[in-house]
Amino acid sequence: MHHIRIALFCLTICLLAACTEQDQRYLATRAAQGMQTAEAIAKTTAVAASKTALASGAEAVQTQVAAAKLTVEAKIAKPTDDGPFTVDSDLTRLATVSGAQLDAAIKAIRSDSPLVGLGQSFVDIGKKHGINAFYIAAHAAWESSWGTSQLARDKNNLFGYGAYDSCPYECAWTFKTKEECLDTVMLLVKTDYLTEDGKYYHGATLRGMNVAYATDQNWQNGIASIMNSLASKAR
Numbered sequence: 001m002h003h004i005r006i007a008l009f010c011l012t013i014c015l016l017a018a019c020t021e022q023d024q025r026y027l028a029t030r031a032a033q034g035m036q037t038a039e040a041i042a043k044t045t046a047v048a049a050s051k052t053a054l055a056s057g058a059e060a061v062q063t064q065v066a067a068a069k070l071t072v073e074a075k076i077a078k079p080t081d082d083g084p085f086t087v088d089s090d091l092t093r094l095a096t097v098s099g100a101q102l103d104a105a106i107k108a109i110r111s112d113s114p115l116v117g118l119g120q121s122f123v124d125i126g127k128k129h130g131i132n133a134f135y136i137a138a139h140a141a142w143e144s145s146w147g148t149s150q151l152a153r154d155k156n157n158l159f160g161y162g163a164y165d166s167c168p169y170e171c172a173w174t175f176k177t178k179e180e181c182l183d184t185v186m187l188l189v190k191t192d193y194l195t196e197d198g199k200y201y202h203g204a205t206l207r208g209m210n211v212a213y214a215t216d217q218n219w220q221n222g223i224a225s226i227m228n229s230l231a232s233k234a235r
Contacts, residue, residue: 081132083231087207087220092194095133097234099123102137105233106146114147115140115158118178125182129190134234135206136186138226142219152178159185165215 081093097105099120107116115137122140126133143160144152151157155174158181163172175181193213194204202208206220213219 082234083134083228085134085224085227085231087210087224088203088205089132089224089227090204091132091135091206091209092130092190092204093132094126094130095123095231097123097133097231101234102133102230105230106137106141108233109229110141110146113141114152115144118182121179121182125179125186128183129186131186131190131194132227134227134230135223136182137230138223140182141226141230142223147178156181158182161185161188 079090079093080096081089082095082097099122101119102122103116103119106113106119118140119137122133122137125131126136140147140158143149144158147158149160151160151163151169151172155172156178157163157172157175158178160168161173161181161184163169173181173184175184189209192198192200193202193209195201200209200212202211206224210217210220
């Protein structure tokens, strides 16, 4: 810009001082070249500024999107529950316990329990069906006498599923493995007892389940007690 101002100044002086035509053409050419250079610089600067603005804008958008994702994930994340438990605790709230911790808790309560070693299965099935792992383990412990019942030994049936007071053994379901039992029964429990449109739904709690699941009204209290025992040993 400095050279342009000098060229224009010299051209003005030249015109006033009656410079030769050749000198006037030279100065006019230099002034025009200077103007072209200035325009080019201005365009380059504008493009660079635009790119910088776009980059900053894109970065800002990415930051906003990331923040929005975190907000959405926080809203849809299921709440957890590691106790203390009551008969009114929401059984669809997942536990944060690990399989190893759950195995250790079972062993601490009943060292000879065949349920020891199923800790990870309790956790995995809980996550799969959206059910608290402490409840699954406690329910299995209550129904199978910590895995020692005849149904548990002969049929891998940890929940007495299919058994009735009038047909306690023959009518009970048989499973290939205890893991298959956990998966099958917990799917039915989630669908029929813990889901609002389930045919036996009276609330996703032990109290709600006890209405149609068990004739023994102490069922809910027994399982809640075991849930708390497991939770205290798993910490």
